[in-house]
Amino acid sequence: MRINKLLSNHGICSRTDANRLIAENRIIVNGKLATPGQWVEEEDIIIIDNEPIPVKDKIYIALNKPVGITCTAEKAVQSNIIDFINYPEYIFPVGRLDKASQGLILMTNDGDLANKILESENEHEKEYIVRVNKPFDDLFIKGMSEGVEICSVITRPCKISRVSSDTFRIILTQGLNKQIRRMSSAFGYKVVRLERIRIMDIKIEGIDNGNWRYLTDKEVIELKNG
Template identity: 30%
Template structure:
């Protein structure tokens, strides 16, 4: 409800007869003291039509249900046959006409501005090469350039990708800077001076690992052997005379493992070529160990150590095992399975009490003291 407030000084409605009130009644609005016209109109009532009484049909007695296996009446059987004869059999799926066969809309996209050609897309993709299937790589049987460079010993595959991306590789005299390029096996591959300079800046370190350090990542509270690579542990008689830099630790990783209970030569390198040579799938580099053992070894057991043992269901490669002295064996292996020597000795009744690696390829441990390290010499090869 709206309340009307009068301004100050406005006269109140006069009660004197003959004077008009302040607010006159609006003739367009209905009076609140009288009923509206539609209420005053007489109400006409429509009588409801009663449904006509249904004529009750004469009920016929229901026939008794037929016994199982009894023949149907002849009249009903004939009527079913007539209905079945008039029905048209459904057409087979392959005989039905294809829906929207006359329409030739593109399968994906469908816009002419995108290059679809009406009337040819669904029939022959060769007529619209823009949306034809991606062609298969040419000559997929040829090796990739990075793999071929690693096989030739120019660098590792990871380094090869960097060299190719930098434009430092030429194939038959032409620069190749596209990753994944395939080359012929007899192609002439060369790397530029920039790549050779980059390789000369990376280092390989030889460490005499003591017992109690792990080769790789720290585990079970034991420190990795790389923590020993610092200026304090640098061998004073290092023939390379290379000055230690913090950059020599960047990307330095072990090329092969040496158990926590073992000591001897451990290789840490930034050079992918060295890592591939020592721990690659096709590596044939020899590793020599001196192993102190307890127990009795028969002639047959010594033959099995040389060849005939299996670990985890895989037969081991031939090894060279011989007596170094009365309690020490000399092992020369061409593979590096986990705790391989210790497990081999257990299979023939021996217990390993000491293990030391003294040679990897043509690089020997020599006079390098325990816990110290040196750089691999420029002309030194594994």
Template identity: 30%
Template sequence: MPDKKTENPQNQENSKEEVRLQVFLAHAGVASRRASEKIILDGRVAVNGLVVTELGTKVSSKDKITLDGKELSLEEQKRYVLLYKPLGYVCTQSDEKGRPCAVDLLREKYSERLYNVGRLDMFSHGALLFTNDGDFAARLSHPSAEIEKEYVVESSLPLPRYLAEDFKRGIRVDGVFYKAKDAEEINSHKMRIVLVEGKNREIRRVFENAGVAIRNLCRVRIGNLELGQMEPGQFRDLSDWEVQGLLKLCKN
């Protein structure tokens, strides 16, 4: 669980305690603290009518805080949602190209502002977490957490004989080192891969480097959460036990 010293703006009414602006945004369900910092630097946040771009700015419950002109408030209900992201959906709050966003699949049920923890590119499908808990998101998404993500990858052509073993030992592509925690062939055209860091397009870059085109890439597990019998587009709330289980798996 987050450290007891973590700033918690939900107690501000009684304590009148001030917190950093990015902490407030995280607890208001805007984004993780790290992502909230960029939002502040981009000049999208105003405090009492004045745009603020200083990350050290402190705020309290008495301040009026807006994002893109819309007033924010602290969300009392924390949400933790597992979505089976379908193919063709992007992992952003909105898309300038008009592509469907994964979060849109959740908007009808949840009034809270939810954001994804980690990403899947639009040509991949599978398990994707959403939350409005900034501390939870920051802890899970940090590389030091080493949360396992399991993928099943299908190729158009037969897999190179030693690709799985090479991936486990580590492969350097264009100066970047990629290493799977585990990888094994299921058959000549299918491989199971477990990553703990998950660099940008890691699996695709390793396969492209080996001259193998990916036909299908699905993330089937995040930590203790499995897709099971879920279908693309389906989602469910995590139980308290599942949330605590995920946090216990974090090594940070």
């Protein structure tokens, strides 16, 4: 894999930061200065600032993200999720939850697990509670559940049920950019509140808005086996 991905997978730094360290001649691979985009193997000897890359414990966190926080590891972005959680070690968000939305997002330094969760073909469930700007009828529920054309793509069929006259519960197995907002817009509705309440078997219950907790060993095993 490329050195940027390896360092990210090991929880050392982001892929962008890896480029900066390489440009500053601070990374050595098998006795030679690393080059941008270099391919490396797990068994290669990689040294950063004259020290071998450390073996770090894996970190798994469930965060209840507030509205207004951007899910990016780029610290140059204002109100980014890294500054918000202010964790003492390098971790990154698994996927995204747009700035105007709130709810559950996983944070980790385990790149391999993150990639597994994000693989679209694995069809991992993500559950949301969504309120729109006006009441909807049963045709809206039927249309949303059968698939909607957005950005020249037909969304996968999904599970959707009514919560109230203007609120629904939806379970997706894919993660297109602003998918629920665009699906709703295709039927003439605007999302006014969107909360993710579940990722696979991890639920937001018990985590107050803006707070986080470590995943249990059982939860981590279920994610890895999912």
